[in-house]
Amino acid sequence: MKKEVNTDRLFRSARLALLFAGALLTGVVVAHGGATGVVKERMEMMKDVGDNMKQVGAMIKGRAAFDSMVIAKHAQAISDAAPQIPELFPSDSLHKPTEALPAIWEELDQFSALSVKLGDEAKKLQETAQGRDKRAISRQFAKLGKVCSSCHTDYRKKEEK
Template sequence: MKPVRIVLMAMMVVAVTTGVVSGVSATAHEKATGVVKERMEVMKSIGKSMKGLSAMAKGEATYDAAEVKTMATSIQSKSAGVAKLFPEGSLQPASEALPTIWKDWPKFEQLSKQLGETSGAVAVAADGGRGAMVPAFATLAKNCNACHTDFRKKKEEE
């Protein structure tokens, strides 16, 4: 890959991940209970792995294939349980979920299933070095954003 393309790709990664790895207010967790709290914890943990992957993709952290695999696999194992954490109508206080989830359930379920595939692809790419990992990471980040765009409240609406 030409250096210019790598730079462009890295910029794209920054753009797509900004919204994903941004901080989450602590108060939201204090108010949340039951399944809402549970899925916030799962998403938060996924977000933590994503932050680590993002730092390596951007070159802010030293590339470590084993760590990439660990973080990507952690997201993959959690992805399998995501859909189950959204029982119909679960919009209890502090939830940032949108009711469109249950209007467009097949799409939501598909995006959660896809999360297993896109995170798995990052784990597979890990041994190929940063050049192989960055495009796989960008695809994973798009997966997060696609679901958040359609099914999660925007920060401004809080």
């Protein structure tokens, strides 16, 4: 029996993930000014993750040619970065221009768990992309975007406007 897919919901989730990736990149470019040491290192890594998300989002949104093998490569890059995230947040790295909130160190186990989940969802995206099913890829990308969003909601300063 064939399962019905709610394409409106699927593409709405994919759009949200794309919007998140765009917002991430916009904020990161401005935020790096004056960063040094581990703060700069983590900002650059997070920018790389955001760049990978943006590239996948553009393909899903139809703004770039859809290529599931390229999506798999972007997902692999995110998966490779994820385990490094907790290491880039030592307790003495709350100085400006960081966008990290003190909640990271107060809830280090939850923060680290989100890094693991990021890696897991990115790995699933990589595996899903191997199947070349655009809808399945879009659904998995939306799940990955939700992990990014939840971490930024809880552990990143809001952008000043």
